Amino acid sequence: MTEDPTAPSPARRVRKLLARSVDDAQLARPVLALVSLLLLCVMILGGSFIPVPYVIERPGPAIDVLGEYDGEQILVIDGAETHPTDGALMMTTVSVDGGPGYRVTPVEVVAAWFDRSKMVLPKEAVFPEGQTREQTVLNNTAAMSTSQQGAVAVALDELGLEYESVVMIAGVEEGAPADGTLEGGDVIVSVGGETASSLEGYRELIRATPEGRTVPMRVRRAGEELDLEVPSEMADGSPRMGVVLAAGYEFPMDVQIAVGDIGGPSAGMIFSLSVYDELTPGALTGGHQIAGTGTIAVDGAVGPIGGIRQKMVGADESDAEFFLAPSANCDEVVGYEPEGLEVVAVTDFEDALDATETIAETGSAEGLPTCEDVNNE
Template structure:
C-alpha cells in the first residue's frame, strides 16, 4: 500500500471516529415530543380519572382527552448531538434550549416541584370553574402556600394555615392581605389571625422591607376552596397547569345529563382559572400530534395559541378556538347539535 493511500485511510478512519465521538457529545437542549393522552371522562390505570362522591353523576360517552408533552434531556440527562439532530429533522419534535424548560435559577427538583404544584392548583381551579359554571356554591379562603426562608413569617406561619384576618380586618381575597401589610412600615408588628388544626390562633410578625422598598412578611398565599362534595382527579405522573380546561369539561360532563361530546373524540388543552378563563400553554404542536394519534377529530385550542396551531395542525383535526369554559361548552353543544357556527382558529 502506498504511503498516500495509507495516509488517506488513516485520515478517513480518524474522521469517522471524530464524527462518532462528536455525535455522542452532550448538548444543552431538550427534545419535546407528543406525550400520552388521558380521557378525563374515562379510566386511567384501572380507575376513573375523575371520581365524584356526594353528588349525582350521569353517564358519558365519547372522549374528552387531555394531551401532554414528553421531554428528553435536561441538566441531569443531556441529549447527545445525534439525538438533537434527529429531533430537528422531525416536524413532530421540537428541540429547544435547555433553559427554556429548566431555568438556570431553578434546580431540576424545583422545576418538578413547581410542575406538581401547578397540576394540583389546576385541579382545584378546574373544579371551582366547573362548579361555578353550574351555579354550585363553593367556599373560598386564603391560605399559606409557603414562607420565604429567613423572612418574618418563616417558622411562624405554616403551609395550610387559613388566614382569617390581618390586624383584626377579615381577609376576603389574596389582595386584601397584601393591602393590610402595606399599611405598615418595616419593624412594625403585624397580627395574623389564622385557622390551624381546627382552631384559631394569633401570630404576630415583625414587618420587613423588600429590595424594592415594599413592606413584606415573606408569606406566599393561595386561594383554597371548600367544595360541597368530593371531586378527585387522578392522572398519574403528569405535571403542569395545561390540563385545566379538560378537567373542567370532564367534571361538568359528569355532573350534567347527556353527553357534551355527542360521542365524538375531543381533545384539548389550556389553563383554567376559577372564573373559567382559558389561558395559553406551551407545546401546542406536539399536543396536536398526540391528539390526532389518539383518534381525536376535534381539538379545543386556547385563543392565544391559535396562530401557532393553524400552522401545524394535522390533517383531519378540527381546531376550535376557546377563551372560556362556557365558550367551550357552547362550542361542543353546537358541534353536537349542528345548530350554528363554531369559533375556529385562524392564521391571523
C-alpha cells in the same frame, strides 16, 4: 587500485535514495489517511454523545379524563350526584426530552429538526437556568394541583354552586425539609397559632419563624385538622420548607383528579368540562371524541400553552375527532392541523362549553370559530 565498474556512481546513489523516499511517502499516505479517518470517526462518535443545551418537545399521550389512567379512574366526585356519560374529553400532553437531570445529544437534535411532529428549543426557553430536577417536578406538581382547583371552581361557578377560598400546600419538593410532614393538598388553618386571610399573609407568618426553629402549623387534611411541627432551613434570611403555597378552594363535594406524574397547568379547560359533564345529566360530548388544551383562570379565561402542535399530533394519534385550542395559540395552529382533526378556537369556558354542546348536537364543528377566523380578525 582500480575503480569497480559495477559500483553505483554517487549520482545514481542519490537517485535511488530519492526514489526510495518517494516510495515510502506514497506508502505512508494511505496509512495516514486511514488513521485520520479513524480519528475523525472517533471524534464524531464521541461528539454524538455530548449533551447539548436544547430540549426536544414531542407528542405525548392524549388521555380521556372521563376514563382511566394506569388502571385508576381519573375523575372521582364524592358527595354530589353524578351522571353517566359517554364519548371522551381528552387532555393532551407533551413529552420533553432534555430537562433538568436529563440530556439530549446532537444526533437527537438533528433528527428532531427534520421531524414536523417535534420541536427543538433552547433549554433556557423552557427551564430557568440552574433549576434542578426536583424543583422541576415540584413546579409541575404545583401547577397541576392549582390548575385542578381552578378548573373545579369554574365548573361550579357555571352550575351556581358555592365554595370557600383557602390557602393550600400545592406541592412539596422531594427531599426538602417539609417532605414527609406536609402533603400536597393540605389546607393551612394557622401558622404559629395565627390565621391569615390571604396567601401573602401566611407567607409573612412563615417568614417570621425564628432561625433554627420548626414552623408550627395547623392544617386540614382529608377532613381532619392536624397540628404539625414543620422542619425548615434558612435560605436568603428566611425559613424555607420546600413547599409551594397557592390559593385554593374547599368545595361542597370531594373532587379528585388523578393523572399520575403528569404535571403542568395546560389541562385546566378540559378538567372544567369534565367536572361539568359528570355533574350534569347526559353526555356533554354526545359520544364524540373531543380533545383540547388550555389553562383556565378563575374567571373562565382560557390561556395559551406550549407545544400545541405536538398536542394536536397526540390527539390525532389517539383518534380524537375535534380539538379545542386556545385562541391565543392560533398563530401556531394554522397549517399544522393533522388531516381529519377539526380544530375549534376558544377564548373562555363559555366558548369551550358552547363548542362541545354544538358538536354533541350536530356532530360537526361547522359554524364554530376556527383559528383561521381568529388570525383574520
